[in-house]
Amino acid sequence: MGETERALEQQLWDLVYAYDAAFDRAAQEAGLTAAQACLLTCLSQGSCTMGDLATELVCDASNITQLVGRLEARGLVTRDPDPDDRRARRVSITAAGRRQRRAIERVFTFPAERIGRLSAAEQRQLRELLAKVMAV
Amino acid sequence: MGETERALEQQLWDLVYAYDAAFDRAAQEAGLTAAQACLLTCLSQGSCTMGDLATELVCDASNITQLVGRLEARGLVTRDPDPDDRRARRVSITAAGRRQRRAIERVFTFPAERIGRLSAAEQRQLRELLAKVMAV
DNA sequence: TATTGTTATACTCTATAACTATA
DNA sequence: TATAGTTATAGAGTATAACAATA
Numbered sequence: 001m002g003e004t005e006r007a008l009e010q011q012l013w014d015l016v017y018a019y020d021a022a023f024d025r026a027a028q029e030a031g032l033t034a035a036q037a038c039l040l041t042c043l044s045q046g047s048c049t050m051g052d053l054a055t056e057l058v059c060d061a062s063n064i065t066q067l068v069g070r071l072e073a074r075g076l077v078t079r080d081p082d083p084d085d086r087r088a089r090r091v092s093i094t095a096a097g098r099r100q101r102r103a104i105e106r107v108f109t110f111p112a113e114r115i116g117r118l119s120a121a122e123q124r125q126l127r128e129l130l131a132k133v134m135a136v
Numbered sequence: 137m138g139e140t141e142r143a144l145e146q147q148l149w150d151l152v153y154a155y156d157a158a159f160d161r162a163a164q165e166a167g168l169t170a171a172q173a174c175l176l177t178c179l180s181q182g183s184c185t186m187g188d189l190a191t192e193l194v195c196d197a198s199n200i201t202q203l204v205g206r207l208e209a210r211g212l213v214t215r216d217p218d219p220d221d222r223r224a225r226r227v228s229i230t231a232a233g234r235r236q237r238r239a240i241e242r243v244f245t246f247p248a249e250r251i252g253r254l255s256a257a258e259q260r261q262l263r264e265l266l267a268k269v270m271a272v
Numbered sequence: 273t274a275t276t277g278t279t280a281t282a283c284t285c286t287a288t289a290a291c292t293a294t295a
Numbered sequence: 296t297a298t299a300g301t302t303a304t305a306g307a308g309t310a311t312a313a314c315a316a317t318a
Contacts, residue, residue, distance in 0.1 A: 001248070004259045009247045011266040012155065018270070019152045021194070035308060050277060058157070063309055065278055070307080087276040087317045111145045112137070114269045122265055123140045129262045130147040133250045134154070171285065186300060199286055201301055206284080223294045223299040 022110035030103040036076075039067055040101045043077060043093040050089055076100055158246035166239040172212075175203055176237045179213060179229040186225055212236055 020034075027037040035057075042048060042056050050068065054061045068091055071077045076097035082088035093101070118126060163173040171193075178184060178192050186204065190197045204227055207213045212233035218224035229237070254262060 002256075004256070004263055005248070005251055008251050008259060008263055008266070011263065011270060012247050012251075014270055015266060016152050016155045019148065020156065033307065051275090059308085060310055061277065062279080062311080066308075069278095082276095085276080085318075089277070111148050112141070115141055115144050115148075117268055117271075118265065120140070122268070123144060125261060126265045126269075127140055127144055127147065129254065129258060129265070130144070130151060132253055132258070133262075134147060134150055135253075169284065187298090195285090196287055197300065198288080198302080202285080205301095218299095221295075221299080223292095225300070 019110060023108060026104050026108035026110075029107050030100050032100060032104065035067060036071060037101070037104050039064075039071065040076065040093060040097055040104075043091060044098065044101055047090045047092040049082060050091065053091065071097070155246060159244060162240050162244035162246075165243050166236050168236060168240065171203060172207060173237070173240050175200075175207065176212065176229060176233055176240075179227060180234065180237055183226045183228040185218060186227065189227065207233070 023037070024034050027034050030037070032040070038057060039053060042053060048056070050061060050064050053064045053068070057064070068077060068079060072079055076094055078092050078094060079089050080092070082090050115123060115126075159173070160170050163170045166173070168176070174193060175189060178189060184192070186197060186200050189200045189204070193200070204213060204215060208215055210232075212230055214228050214230055215225050216228070218226045251259060251262075
């Protein structure tokens with residue numbers, strides 16, 4: 001492996017590390033954990049079933065039961081019967097939950113700040129490179 | 137915020153998400169957690185005190201006590217008295233620990249695979265862009 | 273019979289507070 | 296008095312297995 005590859009691997013590690021740390025901090029400043037913040041973000045697009053959330057967050061259903069339980073206890077989400085399937089539950093974000101989510105968004109300035117260091121041309125360059133790197 | 141910035145923010149999120157998932161999976165395939173893998177990586181450069189590890193891993197000392205305890209119980213690290221400061225302990229990776237660490241390295245192909253999708257010129261471009269993005 | 277979700281349980285990660293031993 | 300590390304404890308994330316209700 002060449003010098004450039006090695007340097008890139010280190011840069012990627014550093015980027016991911018800093019990104020994760022910034023997200024954790026932002027969630028924490030809003031009084032949430034990272035997992036809770038992710039769940040609220042899923043719900044901000046519309047209501048989900050427990051199973052949808054498990055799929056989206058790539059974890060076991062029993063974990064969702066616990067996460068949603070904690071958020072429900074704090075009034076950030078609701079859990080209602082699904083009219084179409086009586087086994088299922090529709091989880092929705094509340095007004096208070098939306099406020100929390102916006103609070104995180106406001107504090108999580110890391111990506112915008114870093115991207116803002118690049119010129120418009122550099123941003124387009126990076127976008128193309130990342131598209132290649134992340135293509136399925 | 138423009139179209140390019142928005143797209144870049146999403147790409148960054150996706151990249152970090154995929155990277156984290158790949159690292160977790162690699163650690164798990166080697167029978168370790170991500171935190172344990174990071175600790176072994178710290179030690180692979182040489183022995184550390186408990187306090188060094190807490191600083192390096194940005195967490196509380198009591199957490200290191202527990203992490204090291206679990207790894208020591210599995211024979212992956214040792215914890216010896218420090219000859220210079222009798223309060224301190226020197227933590228070192230064992231041969232078995234090195235084998236585990238190498239196993240993770242072998243399985244964690246994500247960064248190399250993704251970087252390998254770019255030409256040498258593209259790699260140099262990305263390296264410069266990331267240097268700008270990650271500059272202190 | 274298969275699926276949705278919950279409960280019980282257990283392990284890990286993590287932090288705070290109180291503590292011991294040493295500097 | 297300050298520092299290095301440990302212990303006790305607690306909350307959160309996560310998974311597995313067993314289960315109830317419904318499809």
